[in-house]
Amino acid sequence: MYKVEINDLKKFEENYEKNNTLKVSTNAVINNGINNTALNKQVIDKCPNIFNINVKTGKISNQKQSGRCWLFAGLNMLRNKLMEKYNLDDFGFSQIYLTFFDKLEKANFFLNKIVETRNLDITSREIEYYLNNAAADGGEWSYFVNLVKKYGVIPQYLMKETVSSESTNNLNFILNAKLKEDALILRETKEENLDELIKSMLSEIYNILSVCFGKPITHFDFEYNDKDNNYYIVKNLTPLKFYEDFIGLNLEEFVNVTNIETEKISLNNVYESEFVNNMVGGKNIQLVNTTISNIKSALIYSLKDNQICWFACDVLTLANFTKGVMSCNLYDYDDLFQTKFSMNKKQRATTKFSTCNHAMAFTGVNVLDDGTTNRWKVENSWGDKDNPNNGYFVMSDDYFNEYVYEVIINKKYLNEETLKLLDKKPILLKPWELI
Numbered sequence: 001m002y003k004v005e006i007n008d009l010k011k012f013e014e015n016y017e018k019n020n021t022l023k024v025s026t027n028a029v030i031n032n033g034i035n036n037t038a039l040n041k042q043v044i045d046k047c048p049n050i051f052n053i054n055v056k057t058g059k060i061s062n063q064k065q066s067g068r069c070w071l072f073a074g075l076n077m078l079r080n081k082l083m084e085k086y087n088l089d090d091f092g093f094s095q096i097y098l099t100f101f102d103k104l105e106k107a108n109f110f111l112n113k114i115v116e117t118r119n120l121d122i123t124s125r126e127i128e129y130y131l132n133n134a135a136a137d138g139g140e141w142s143y144f145v146n147l148v149k150k151y152g153v154i155p156q157y158l159m160k161e162t163v164s165s166e167s168t169n170n171l172n173f174i175l176n177a178k179l180k181e182d183a184l185i186l187r188e189t190k191e192e193n194l195d196e197l198i199k200s201m202l203s204e205i206y207n208i209l210s211v212c213f214g215k216p217i218t219h220f221d222f223e224y225n226d227k228d229n230n231y232y233i234v235k236n237l238t239p240l241k242f243y244e245d246f247i248g249l250n251l252e253e254f255v256n257v258t259n260i261e262t263e264k265i266s267l268n269n270v271y272e273s274e275f276v277n278n279m280v281g282g283k284n285i286q287l288v289n290t291t292i293s294n295i296k297s298a299l300i301y302s303l304k305d306n307q308i309c310w311f312a313c314d315v316l317t318l319a320n321f322t323k324g325v326m327s328c329n330l331y332d333y334d335d336l337f338q339t340k341f342s343m344n345k346k347q348r349a350t351t352k353f354s355t356c357n358h359a360m361a362f363t364g365v366n367v368l369d370d371g372t373t374n375r376w377k378v379e380n381s382w383g384d385k386d387n388p389n390n391g392y393f394v395m396s397d398d399y400f401n402e403y404v405y406e407v408i409i410n411k412k413y414l415n416e417e418t419l420k421l422l423d424k425k426p427i428l429l430k431p432w433e434l435i
Contacts, residue, residue, distance in 0.1 A: 025336050038331040047325045047394040051364035051377050053303050058090040060391030062383035065167035067137030070359040072381035073310045074144035087226040092156035096165045100213050101151045105279040107205045110134045111198045114183045135175035141408050145251045146282035152239030164212035258287040258406045261346040264433045272426035294418050301413040308363045310408040315358035324389040327396035349435045356405045
């Protein structure tokens, strides 16, 4: 095993002192930070917020200090259809309404999994996964489908965000404390049928959520003004009825098309994980893994048809939030540090350097004369403050290739090659085998 010696440090220092470029970099980084120093203005200039396919959307949403990007992106994907159908300038669904039931269902899923795994050591990797995600904000497209199918949706004005929904740390602390306490009780009890015990535990979770979010409504009247300021009211709706009558998209027709390669995941296969879910009896996450070109062609068809698409990527890599740009060459780290960063997409995913950590929506694309693409319009959920594109991002085509992993697309836009994959039996994955 190699051990760092004092003489080695002297050699390292000599090599550093010989490199005048590193000395310049040192002064720049110390005064400005890494990304401000490495930022490539030419790349930003090549990413204008202009697109020849551009779907009309509403005002930008803001998840604030919460990890609900997947839920916001899902609701953003739905609203342009309602706006188009009913001639609206803008519309918003209540994010907190679905958040309430997501937290409740996740708690139930967690408690049931704790019962199922009572025979495992509490230090096992599976139980560790459940304990780490007992009250997590994060989610997948399948979580969104589960919630909408069971609970429907409601207009935003009927149930608005609260302090606890916009900044979830304190609430998650409380939920974690209660759920992990409940987990120990469930593991220690000798009873076989624990449904009533779980139900009583969930009643307490419901109370906590009601205190922090308010009690979710079950019936309402939908009132709205269209672009021409005409007033309408539809009375006595349920959230499910509202979804069916005013949106009506069959979410089962949408496919999670992915481009992921690791040592465990290869192209032209279908993958599923029964561990990754937010609801007992809900749909598991399922990935139809294909080429990036298949995804792009289907996505273009979707956008041309005025259907925006939920997607997930690695937003923490090579994105500048104040410039509103995502591009592979956005930062010149190689020259700044006089080294090479050369991992490819598969290597980054395999080593977990790059992970699928944020969901947004594609709302536009710029298609060149030869049919290729050079940039994509992205609707984010971080508000519009300090963003030159009013909260939207411009994604370069090379970034799409390297850092986009999942795109939700209606089956009718997929080519034959991708559709054939739907007939394959899914390969089961453990949650830690996903990215």
